[in-house]
Amino acid sequence: MKKESRIIKKMLISLIIGLCVIIAFNNPVKAANGQDVYESLLTNNENEATSAGNAIHAQYVSNLMTKPAFWKNQAKSVDKVLMSLDEIKKLNQDIVDASGTKVYDLETIQKPLKTTTVEKFEKDGELRQLYADGKKINQQEYITKFENALQTSEFSDGTERGKKVYYAVVTKRADMKCWPTDEVIGYSKSDPDDESESYALNVNEPVVIRDVCVVDGKTFYYCQGKVCSGWINAENLAICSSKSEWTNSWKIDISKKDFLVVLQDKITLESSISQPETSDVRLMLGTILKLVPKSSIPQNLGERGTWNNYVVYLPTRDENGKYVKQYALISEHYNLSCGFIPMTQANILNVAFSCLGNRYGWGAMLGAMDCSAYTRAIYECFGLVLPRNTTWQQNTPGKVKDVSKMSDVEKQKYLETLPAGSLLYFTVHTMMYVGSYEGRAYVINAAGSLSDSEGAINVKSQYSIILNPLTVRRGSGKTWLNNISAVLSIVKPEFIQEKKKPKTVKLKTTSYTYNGKARKPEVIAIDSNGKTISSSNYTVSYKDNKNVGTATATIKFKGDYEGTKKLTYTIKPKGTSLNKVSAGKKKFKASWKKQKTQTTGYELQYATNSKFTSSKKIKIKNNKTTSSTIKKLKAKKKYYVRIRTYKNVNGNKICSDWSSSKSVKTKK
Numbered sequence: 001m002k003k004e005s006r007i008i009k010k011m012l013i014s015l016i017i018g019l020c021v022i023i024a025f026n027n028p029v030k031a032a033n034g035q036d037v038y039e040s041l042l043t044n045n046e047n048e049a050t051s052a053g054n055a056i057h058a059q060y061v062s063n064l065m066t067k068p069a070f071w072k073n074q075a076k077s078v079d080k081v082l083m084s085l086d087e088i089k090k091l092n093q094d095i096v097d098a099s100g101t102k103v104y105d106l107e108t109i110q111k112p113l114k115t116t117t118v119e120k121f122e123k124d125g126e127l128r129q130l131y132a133d134g135k136k137i138n139q140q141e142y143i144t145k146f147e148n149a150l151q152t153s154e155f156s157d158g159t160e161r162g163k164k165v166y167y168a169v170v171t172k173r174a175d176m177k178c179w180p181t182d183e184v185i186g187y188s189k190s191d192p193d194d195e196s197e198s199y200a201l202n203v204n205e206p207v208v209i210r211d212v213c214v215v216d217g218k219t220f221y222y223c224q225g226k227v228c229s230g231w232i233n234a235e236n237l238a239i240c241s242s243k244s245e246w247t248n249s250w251k252i253d254i255s256k257k258d259f260l261v262v263l264q265d266k267i268t269l270e271s272s273i274s275q276p277e278t279s280d281v282r283l284m285l286g287t288i289l290k291l292v293p294k295s296s297i298p299q300n301l302g303e304r305g306t307w308n309n310y311v312v313y314l315p316t317r318d319e320n321g322k323y324v325k326q327y328a329l330i331s332e333h334y335n336l337s338c339g340f341i342p343m344t345q346a347n348i349l350n351v352a353f354s355c356l357g358n359r360y361g362w363g364a365m366l367g368a369m370d371c372s373a374y375t376r377a378i379y380e381c382f383g384l385v386l387p388r389n390t391t392w393q394q395n396t397p398g399k400v401k402d403v404s405k406m407s408d409v410e411k412q413k414y415l416e417t418l419p420a421g422s423l424l425y426f427t428v429h430t431m432m433y434v435g436s437y438e439g440r441a442y443v444i445n446a447a448g449s450l451s452d453s454e455g456a457i458n459v460k461s462q463y464s465i466i467l468n469p470l471t472v473r474r475g476s477g478k479t480w481l482n483n484i485s486a487v488l489s490i491v492k493p494e495f496i497q498e499k500k501k502p503k504t505v506k507l508k509t510t511s512y513t514y515n516g517k518a519r520k521p522e523v524i525a526i527d528s529n530g531k532t533i534s535s536s537n538y539t540v541s542y543k544d545n546k547n548v549g550t551a552t553a554t555i556k557f558k559g560d561y562e563g564t565k566k567l568t569y570t571i572k573p574k575g576t577s578l579n580k581v582s583a584g585k586k587k588f589k590a591s592w593k594k595q596k597t598q599t600t601g602y603e604l605q606y607a608t609n610s611k612f613t614s615s616k617k618i619k620i621k622n623n624k625t626t627s628s629t630i631k632k633l634k635a636k637k638k639y640y641v642r643i644r645t646y647k648n649v650n651g652n653k654i655c656s657d658w659s660s661s662k663s664v665k666t667k668k
Contacts, residue, residue: 055357058468059453060440066356066467068349071442074435075420077496078346082419085255085340088383091399100395101387103227106208107247118146119178121185121195131191132183146180149213166209166239167246168223169315169323170201173282173367174236176228180213180220184365192463197363199228199373199388202287204315206250207237227376227388238317238324245323249315252288254383257339260312262287263381264335265355266367269314269328274302277316278328282367285355286380289313291338292327301327308332340383343490348421351381352432352444360446360463371430374446374465375423378432384490390430393423394486404485411481415441415470417493424470426483433487440469441481450474499562503528505555510569513656514598518546521569523555537561548573548598549649573599573645575656581641581664586634588664591627592643599623599645603655606630606641610661635668 054063064070072078083091095103120143121128127139176199179185185196201207210229211222219234240246252259267283283289289312297311306329314328330336335354341347361368369377372389379386387393394400403411415424415433422433424443431443445468449461453471470481508522520542525533537559545551548571555565576595581588590604601623607615620628623645633639642661647654 058466058472060438060469060471061442061467065437065442066353068346068353071349071420071435072346074437075345075349075496077499078420079344080496082343082345082421082491082495083382083384085383088340088343089254091396092383092385094397095385095387098395098397100392101397102392103385103387104224106206106224106226107251109208109224118143118150118180119196121187128187130195131186131189132181134184134186134189136189142179146213146215149180149215150211166221167243168207168209168221168237168239169246169249170203170205170207170232170236171238171281171315171317172236173203173284174201174232175363175365176201176223176225176230176232178230180215180218180222180231182218182233192461193362194365195362197361197365198230199225200361200364200367200369201225201232202284203281204250204287204289206246207232209237209239226385227392234321235317237321238315239321240323249290249313249323249325250288252290254340258293259288259290259339260310260330261337261340261381262334263337263341263351263354265358267330267334269330270304272302272304275326275328277324278314278326281314281328283330284367284377285351285369286377288380289328289330298327301329304329310336310338337381341381343382343384345420345496347382348378348432349434351378352421352434355465356444356467358465360448360465362448369446369465371446375430375432378421390425390428393430393488394425396488399488399490401487401489402485403487408479408481411484412436412439412441414487414493417497418487418489419491419493419496421490423488424484425486425488426480427485431480434467440471442467442469443480450480453479499557500527500560501563502526502533502557502561502565505565505567507553507567507569512569512571514548514571514574516546518542519551519569519571520545521553523553525555525557525561527561533557533561545571547571548647548654550652550654570654572654573597573647573656575659576602576643576645577659578641578643578662581662583664583667584629585667587629587631588633588639588641588666589627589629590641590643590662592659594624594626595645596623598647599656600647601625602643602645604628604630604641604643605658606639608637608639610640610663612640612642612661633666635666638663638665 057066095101096105121130121139130137130139175197177196178198179196184194186193187195205225207223207225209221209223213220220231221234221237223229223232240249262283262285265285269278269281271279292311292313297306299305309329309331312328312330313325316324316326318324355374359366359368360370362370364370364373372393376386387395403414406414416436418433420434424431424433431445434442434444436442444465446465447462449459451457451459451473453469457473457475457477459475471479473479474483502525504526506524508524512519523540525538527533538555538557538561541554543552550568551571553567553569557563574595574597576593579591579593581590602620604618604620605612605615618628618630640661640663642658644658645656
């Protein structure tokens with residue numbers, strides 16, 4: 001029993017520690033040394049990647065680094081919007097218009113973008129040996145089979161292919177291939193890549209059908225998508241009856257919130273007996289579905305009510321392959337957004353890390369993503385349509401920088417100026433920069449194979465979405481950092497530079513006289529370079545700035561500057577003036593104008609010199625009093641006299657300016 005008690009006690013302690021770590025991570029608080037708790041944990045757990053029960057990571061990657069919160073903590077201006085929706089819309093059009101991006105506006109396509117051909121796999125001018133589903137095949141025989149099937153196509157008029165078009169949408173995530181077949185085509189029996197795979201389209205993506213091929217009893221359509229073309233199994237497509245029905249199924253206004261965006265790696269819709277067409281449909285990262293208006297939502301869909309669900313339009317196909325729009329439910333607990341989310345570093349990191357550890361899929365095979373498909377899907381969540389592959393993405397207009405001539409040190413310094421979410425390239429590979437830590441740049445990417453940062457070169461297959469430093473190496477022994485040749489950054493580095501703090505902030509006027517109106521002094525702000533900071537970089541709010549007393553101006557900086565400054569200024573009571581000062585025997589009498597508004601009383605000051613360097617004050621506590629006699633003075637002595645008002649405010653005496661002085665000579 002004692003042994004069992006000790007075991008239970010250890011288990012409880014481990015559970016408590018685990019919960020504390022989770023709470024600390026999800027609710028960052030400041031440690032005694034000023035660092036976040038999770039940073040302190042990181043420092044004390046250098047070897048946590050190899051400790052029992054933890055996931056396996058690359059060298060220099062800790063458990064905490066695999067969470068977006070870690071990188072958000074490293075980033076500058078993490079919640080600053082990198083691009084507005086209007087800017088995204090313009091860039092989308094610029095990408096369509098640019099040469100070499102191969103991104104198309106499907107609505108305006110008039111001619112076939114490509115004649116339908118069956119691609120050949122060659123090396124040094126010779127057809128390569130191929131395998132289909134692991135079995136050795138004759139490539140020429142395959143090509144001939146496909147070409148013969150094309151001859152009978154309804155899309156051919158005998159002289160030109162692709163003159164006829166159909167408009168369709170994807171009903172199930174669809175592989176797009178360069179051959180009209182579902183077989184996996186490889187260069188060897190164990191090749192993990194389907195070499196005929198070009199891309200994969202998400203549910204509700206539009207395509208224009210250019211050709212058809214019936215092979216071994218299966219129908220395949222040659223389709224042009226927004227960013228790629230190829231053969232798709234007809235079972236994954238629904239053909240629309242008109243172009244208008246087609247555009248209505250998928251076209252959105254990116255500025256609105258009437259559509260749903262999937263912000264996580266994948267969602268599988270619930271099974272349903274009464275609605276088999278919408279059962280078990282897989283929605284991948286970046287999928288966009290239109291929301292059903294609230295006024296059109298039924299009480300039930302099949303056997304299910306609609307509470308705690310989003311109701312969307314889902315494309316399905318009837319027995320003839322025609323488009324049918326159906327309602328479907330998506331549970332609200334998934335990571336979803338009505339409309340596109342703001343493009344910030346924080347949001348980009350959250351979306352990217354939702355896929356960490358998922359498998360890699362060449363050309364997006366196996367319901368997975370390859371390197372460029374992964375980065376495309378991330379940015380699709382913000383409304384940005386990037387080109388399909390590594391080469392085409394680097395043709396994005398105005399956003400790409402050539403870094404091939406930089407040294408490794410220069411590259412690292414440059415990367416440290418970039419926002420998280422910037423895309424890095426070397427030959428046939430795309431990575432997403434997440435930040436730098438302890439002098440190393442880190443990327444998240446769908447990777448094939450690589451060697452760790454240190455030790456003997458040992459190229460290992462990963463085939464996963466991984467987090468790694470750019471110190472990892474290729475088979476040549478060179479680091480990824482060394483191989484990076486280009487960078488695609490949505491914004492210029494200076495856009496997210498750390499905000500500056502003003503050096504001097506003051507008020508142009510610090511004292512006013514009460515006039516019954518709110519007083520708002522002008523702010524003068526100077527930066528560390530001696531430059532006046534524009535008022536567009538701060539807001540000013542005022543408090544207690546009308547009546548006599550101490551007013552406050554709160555200056556909050558924004559834009560290129562940060563910080564808040566509170567400054568005070570005084571609103572004095574309105575003054576008064578002396579009417580007459582008359583002499584008496586060793587005395588004088590002063591009279592003045594009554595001033596009752598925003599005053600408590602008066603102060604009368606007299607001295608034997610006009611500068612009042614040695615003076616005395618008489619306090620008159622009633623603001624209705626208008627005269628006072630000063631006695632026990634020296635005979636035949638000249639005195640200078642002046643007066644002011646005052647008001648008591650919260651224990652402080654606020655005085656007006658002194659009146660002009662008058663002189664008087666006492667009598668003997």
